[in-house]
Amino acid sequence: MPEHICPYGLKARYLLRSQGYKVDDHWLRTREETDAFKASHKVATTPQTFIDDQRIGTYDDLRRFFSKRVADPDVPSYRPVITVFICALLMAFAALIATPRSTPIQQALEWFIAFSMCILALLKLQDVESFSTMFLNYDLLARRWVPYAYIYPFAEFLAGVLMISGRLSIVSIPLALFIGGVGAISVIKAVYVDHRELKCACVGGASNVPLGFVSLTENLMMVAMSIWMTLRHVL
Template sequence: MPKDPRDVADITSDPASAATGKTAVLYRMALPDHLCPSGQKARWLLKSKGYDVDDRLFRERPEVDAFMAKYDVPTTPQIWIDGERIGGYSDLRERLTDYDPKATTYKPVIYLFAVAAATALALSIGFLGAITWQTLGWFISVSMILLGMQKLRDIEGFTTMFLNYDLLARRWVPYAYIYPWIETGAGILMTGMLLTALAAPAALFVATVGAISVYKAVYIDKRELKCACVGGNSNVPLGFVSLTENLMMMGMAIVMLVMIAT
C-alpha cells in the first residue's frame, strides 16, 4: 500500500525557503515505536509563540538517517525559522524564551522550600488544627528530607560539587557520600519526632561543618562556586542558600536537644 505523502517528511525541498514569516519548519520522529518527546515539545513551543508549524514527520528509521546525513546533524528534531536552521529543541527554547542553561538560578530551591512549606502547613492544619511552632519545625525537617533526596538522586554529581568546598569532605572523601544519608535520615526522624537523641546531634554536626565550610568558601576566600544543596549539576550559586540550609538544621537540632534535656 503506498504511503500517504502527507505522512512523509519531505527532505528534498529546502526547509529554509519554507520557514518564512510566522511559518516554522519542524522535522521530528513519529516512528511506530518512538514518538519523539523533544519534537512534541518543539511543536507545542512554536505554536505557543504564534508560529504555523510545517510539521514534517519521519515514519521510518531510514528517513531519519537520510535526513541527518543530508543536513549533517546528529539528532532530531530540527527546526527552521526565519529562513535559518535553529537546531534542536534546546536551541529553539533558547531562541524563543529567556532560557539560558548556564545562567545561575534559585528556582530549584524556591520550588523545594515552597513544597516543604505547603507540606508543613498541611501537617499542622491536618493534625494540630492550627499553625504553631511545630509548623516551623516540620518545614525545616521536610526541607531536610527533600534536600537530601535531591543529593541522593545524583550522588556522584553531588559529591563532585560538594568536594569543592566542604572542609571535612576534602579531608575524608567518604563523608561526601555519607552526608546526604545523614541529612535525609535526620529529617525523617525529626519529622516523626523519633530517636531525637540520635537525629539531633547528627544533624547538628553535619550542619555546623557545612555552615563553616560555606562561610569560609564564600565570605572569606571569596570563591564563586555552584551550590551542591540541591544535588549535582545545579546552577544554584553557593552562598546564602546553602548557609541558610545549614543554619536551619543547626537551629532545629539545638531546639530538639534542649527539649530532651529539659
C-alpha cells in the first residue's frame, strides 16, 4: 500500500511459495477492511494464512506449521556475543592477510581482542542509557559510582581503538586492565558467588544475553590483552 508495507506478509507469501504452494494474496487496503477482517476472524493481527480454508495463523504460526524454528524473544541466548566474536576473529585474520607477510600470527590474536572490544562498545553506545541501567544490576564500581556506567562503553572503545593502532599503550593497557578487572570481579561475584540470574549488558541494554561465562570472557580478554601487551613492551 502507498503508506504501509507489511514485512510479515511478504515473508509469509515467500515461505508459502518456497514450500510449493500457490498463493492467493488478499490485500487489506484500508483501516476499515483490516478492522473488519480482524473482527470477522477474531484475530488480533495480520497477516493471517489459510490453507484449504483452514486458518493457520500468523507468520510465526506458519513457520511452526512447516516445522521451522521460531525464535522466542524471552529465551536467553548467547548468539549476539558469539556473533561479535566470530566477526571480530574474521576481521582480524582479514587484516592479517592484508598486512606484509612478516607480520607475526599473534598480531591477529591481538586484533581479534581489540576488534571485539570496539564492536561490543559500539553496541553499548547505541543506547548508553539502557546499557547503564542493565549494567548497574551487577557491576560493583558502577553501583558505588553511577557515572562509571556511562563512562564504561567510551573507555572500552577508546582502549580497543588504541590497541588496534598500537599507539599510546601507556593509556590503553591500564585502561583495559582496569575495566576488564573490575568487570571480571563483578561477574564472578554476581554469578558464581551470589548465584544471581541476570542479563548481561555486554551487547547493549536491550539484549537477552545471560550473565555468565561468555560475559566473563569479554572482561578476561581485556585483562589478558593488557598483561600480554605489558609483557611484550617489557621484554
